Amino acid sequence: MGDDAMALWQEANRIEVLAFDVFGTVVDWHGSIVRELAQLAPAVDGDAFARAWREGYRPAMARVMSGELGWTLIDDLHRMILDDVLPRFGLAHLDEAQRAELNRAWHRLAPWPEVVAALQRLKPRYLLTPLSNGNIGLLTRMARRAGLPWDCVLSAEVFRAYKPDPATYLGVAKVFDLPPERVMLVAAHHDDLAGARACGLRTAYIERPLEFGAAHPKDVSPRPGNDLHCRDFADLAAQLGL
Amino acid sequence: MGDDAMALWQEANRIEVLAFDVFGTVVDWHGSIVRELAQLAPAVDGDAFARAWREGYRPAMARVMSGELGWTLIDDLHRMILDDVLPRFGLAHLDEAQRAELNRAWHRLAPWPEVVAALQRLKPRYLLTPLSNGNIGLLTRMARRAGLPWDCVLSAEVFRAYKPDPATYLGVAKVFDLPPERVMLVAAHHDDLAGARACGLRTAYIERPLEFGAAHPKDVSPRPGNDLHCRDFADLAAQLGL
Known part of the structure; x- marks a missing residue:
């Protein structure tokens, strides 16, 4: 040695x-989200969707750390970003149960x-x-x-x-x-x-x-x-x- | 059924x-502390020692919850109580390293x-x-x-x-x-x-x-x-x- x-x-x-x-x-996270989306909405560009969801992450945390938002769990930040991203991919029609389930993709x-x-x-x-x-x-x-x-x-x-x-x-x-x-x-x-x-x-x-x-x-x-x-x-x- | x-x-x-x-x-906790003390100080009444150490636990937490003490980890409360209990069992002579090691008995x-x-x-x-x-x-x-x-x-x-x-x-x-x-x-x-x-x-x-x-x-x-x-x-x- x-x-x-x-x-x-x-x-x-x-x-x-x-x-x-x-x-x-x-x-x-990228591959996992792409696979989840392929199940839910095969016509959507999963690669772009996964990156868009993840891109919202740092700005959302920055809003918490600046004090603009109170202390917020990542589950809730993921959901805020998801609600923002869905319409951009033609998925505004997803209902509450579908959004909650998709948001739990980060647990999986x-x-x-x-x-x-x-x-x-x-x-x-x-x-x-x-x-x-x-x-x-x-x-x-x-x-x-x-x-x-x-x-x-x-x-x-x-x-x-x-x-x-x-x-x-x-x-x-x-x-x-x-x-x-x-x-x-x-x-x-x-x-x-x-x-x-x-x-x-x-x-x-x-x-x-x-x-x-x-x-x-x-x-x-x-x-x-x-x-x-x-x-x-x-x-x-x-x-x-x- | x-x-x-x-x-x-x-x-x-x-x-x-x-x-x-x-x-x-x-x-x-009782049996474990008794065994630790039997190694360290066989002449001491391990049963009484274990119960005395544990008896200090609730009063110590109460001092934190009342605000008299700031937020304190249990490791540190255990040590405060230990320092108080040792002289009552003729163990005031234990040095810093021995006290720290005995205090970690709660990890074991x-x-x-x-x-x-x-x-x-x-x-x-x-x-x-x-x-x-x-x-x-x-x-x-x-x-x-x-x-x-x-x-x-x-x-x-x-x-x-x-x-x-x-x-x-x-x-x-x-x-x-x-x-x-x-x-x-x-x-x-x-x-x-x-x-x-x-x-x-x-x-x-x-x-x-x-x-x-x-x-x-x-x-x-x-x-x-x-x-x-x-x-x-x-x-x-x-x-x-x-």
Whole structure:
């Protein structure tokens, strides 16, 4: 083992908690929403619909964090955005029950193929938790359905702040009474990782080139600053020595 | 199946979430603390020590809820009480590291013998969560060690209120976007169950006659008002049809 590898290994042994971003990192929101829509409305462009729904997410959270909206669960933000998006795709006729059911598609998102097996490998050594802007109910129902072996479910809902608010990253360390460097954030988004890094957490970037669908490949080239750059969760487990 | 049994069965099928009190209900705090103390200080009366430590719990929470103390995690309340109790048992000489380690005994409490197998039986049909005044870190580490198959970890820490504050019971229903009657609280304490019942939750009482040790048996005779009265978790699973 070279010096660099040894240093990484020693560092990995100090990490106690792996906190995972969920939408895009653990689960394939784009593919899942496309499949749900293909069932409900086969004539609609599912790719465009999924991206439109997701594009409303950050502006909606920004309205909460600015105080324009009171504290709002992601389930409710997803529904507000959905009601806004449906008419643009000729789906204004969907009734209340259909909208509620479609909104729960976010509880049914499928994990990327290697995720569950890799989390099982990581679990004996690390405490595993999501750290998502998704609400606890959404994350818990998703985990039951997908078989995600979380040890607990941490969410923006616990900390009353959305990522990248420092209260979320530091909140994980505080929950487990650990210094921030003993927590690693695992995410497919550089802004999320930058927020965690600024709080002293360790960071692992996960390539998810197809997060926005095969028609819209994402630049997943390495950027400086992250402790690990991983092809997927299997690669993360391997780089952590498991 | 008689009419009463049928009615119960139908009711059980409407319950989606089982929320469990933890200290005394899921885990044997008295026996676990007695065993920890026997290792550390064999000459001390472990039974009296365990009860003294636990007796400080309610008064300490009351000081938080009255506003005399700010919001405080149970880990920190346990430590305050421990520092108060140690001199009364001739243990004032314990140093900081020994006190911190002893305080983490609450993270290592052992479940009652039938608990893990019964939770595994319940899990396919019900969403399982603790609802404890214990903090998230404590509950999560306890669950990893004991193999408690929670779907998520709800705690006073999530709701910033201790049981029996209605914010805790109603908080569980709100997290899962359910009416209160679709959530059942499982507990070995009548005051906890009464709090849940007043909020519209279903309730199951669990007999734990030895919660305070074999020398101090607890009255576990049925009281009116609870939906179920169960000998233990295996009996709970059986009464819920599993």
